[in-house]
Amino acid sequence: MQATTQLIHSIPVDPLTGAVSVPIYQTSTFVQDAPGVNKGYDYARTGNPTRATLENLVAQLEGGSVAAAFASGLAAIDAVLKLLQSGDEIIAVDDIYGGAFRLFEQVYKKFGITVNYVDTTDPAVVFNALTPKTKLIWIETPTNPTLKITDIRAISKIAKAHQCWLAVDNTFASPALQQPLLLGADIVVHSGTKYLGGHSDLIAGLVVTADPGLGQKVKFLQNASGAILGPFDSWLLIRGIETLHLRVRQHSASARAVAAFLEQHPAVNKVYYPGLATHPGHSIAASQSKGFGGIVSFSLKLDTIEAANDFVTSTSLFKLAESLGGIKSLVSHPAQMTHKTIPAERRKTAGITDSLIRLSVGLEDAEDLIEDLRATLDKLEAKRSLGLLGPGLNGKVGEPTRPAAVIEK
Numbered sequence: 240m241q242a243t244t245q246l247i248h249s250i251p252v253d254p255l256t257g258a259v260s261v262p263i264y265q266t267s268t269f270v271q272d273a274p275g276v277n278k279g280y281d282y283a284r285t286g287n288p289t290r291a292t293l294e295n296l297v298a299q300l301e302g303g304s305v306a307a308a309f310a311s312g313l314a315a316i317d318a319v320l321k322l323l324q325s326g327d328e329i330i331a332v333d334d335i336y337g338g339a340f341r342l343f344e345q346v347y348k349k350f351g352i353t354v355n356y357v358d359t360t361d362p363a364v365v366f367n368a369l370t371p372k373t374k375l376i377w378i379e380t381p382t383n384p385t386l387k388i389t390d391i392r393a394i395s396k397i398a399k400a401h402q403c404w405l406a407v408d409n410t411f412a413s414p415a416l417q418q419p420l421l422l423g424a425d426i427v428v429h430s431g432t433k434y435l436g437g438h439s440d441l442i443a444g445l446v447v448t449a450d451p452g453l454g455q456k457v458k459f460l461q462n463a464s465g466a467i468l469g470p471f472d473s474w475l476l477i478r479g480i481e482t483l484h485l486r487v488r489q490h491s492a493s494a495r496a497v498a499a500f501l502e503q504h505p506a507v508n509k510v511y512y513p514g515l516a517t518h519p520g521h522s523i524a525a526s527q528s529k530g531f532g533g534i535v536s537f538s539l540k541l542d543t544i545e546a547a548n549d550f551v552t553s554t555s556l557f558k559l560a561e562s563l564g565g566i567k568s569l570v571s572h573p574a575q576m577t578h579k580t581i582p583a584e585r586r587k588t589a590g591i592t593d594s595l596i597r598l599s600v601g602l603e604d605a606e607d608l609i610e611d612l613r614a615t616l617d618k619l620e621a622k623r624s625l626g627l628l629g630p631g632l633n634g635k636v637g638e639p640t641r642p643a644a645v646i647e648k
């Protein structure tokens with residue numbers, strides 16, 4: 240059976256009533272026949288049937304054995320960090336998700352867990368960064384927002400030889416395109432908020448493990464720390480996942496068309512999309528995933544914050560917002576939004592220049608999306624040629640033309 244068929248039919252029909260949709264068990268506790276004798280559930284932090292259905296579904300989607308659903312992607316990342324001890328070290332991808340960087344640096348550092356950020360696209364760099372204290376290698380592939388590709392198989396070999404865990408934040412690819420556990424990773428993390436949910440209507444996170452023993456450790460932490468996903472959001476996430484393959488296929492096709500269009504526009508400097516043959520990670524991406532996803536980033540010839548501001552506030556179909564992976568197309572400016580908490584120097588070394596813009600290509604018709612981008616870029620190019628976006632004309636260099644508060648979280 241193909242993945243889509245398997246997915247749709249792995250969601251069980253309710254045995255009690257025949258309901259086709261998974262029931263929402265909106266309850267905090269479960270009646271027991273005698274102390275400790277129950278029907279598999281006793282208290283809803285520990286386990287809830289709606290959440291369990293979601294967890295089984297995601298474990299299956301990722302080719303894993305155990306999944307645990309959390310209240311957010313960051314709560315899921317937090318649970319993985321709690322597998323470590325004070326004194327342990329992490330090697331992490333250098334253009335890591337901003338929220339993970341904040342969690343590592345501003346929460347876990349003070350508990351004695353240190354992180355070495357390296358260019359994981361080169362396995363030799365990861366190998367050289369290993370120390371006897373390295374317990375976890377943390378990668379995202381593609382990364383956010385420059386879509387760098389790390390070779391999951393190569394890094395998993397290094398992790399296995401060193402007897403440390405490899406965790407992959409699989410949010411950008413989604414299991415419809417890439418299944419890191421089948422490529423040798425130990426842990427997969429998701430922000431379910433993005434492609435899994437797919438409709439920009441919930442916040443959720445997941446941890447999936449290949450090894451059942453490691454999975455039980457995560458389940459223990461899920462119950463002990465308590466950042467669980469509630470039954471309604473679990474149901475909503477199942478609802479989103481039912482169309483995952485269909486959506487991701489279209490997101491990827493449209494993103495490819497958008498990337499090809501951007502590549503030939505005179506206002507654009509560089510396009511980042513793993514589906515382009517010119518992308519340095521193209522062949523590795525092709526070898527480890529079934530498609531290249533719905534995110535496209537690009538920088539402008541006029542590499543200033545004000546030019547990027549002009550762009551992100553001028554599109555009509557692409558809405559300015561944090562997040563990605565939903566049916567509506569979104570545009571964001573990482574330097575001022577998702578990557579604001581990353582120091583400017585580290586940001587620029589990771590390729591996140593002042594004008595870098597990230598698009599989450601939605602499910603609108605690709606032709607309409609390209610027309611929106613064309614109109615916005617043409618206007619930007621006209622302003623540039625008239626000197627209307629230069630330094631001193633539209634605000635000082637490096638300062639936003641609009642109050643930062645407009646786009647702050």
Ligand SMILES: *Cc1c(COP(=O)(O)O)cnc(C)c1O
Pocket residue numbers: 311312313314336338339379383408410411429430431432433442443444
């Ligand atoms: C959004 C995101 C997260 C955090 O997830 P939340 O659900 O917002 O807590 C983690 N990793 C990546 C790659 C993300 O895009």
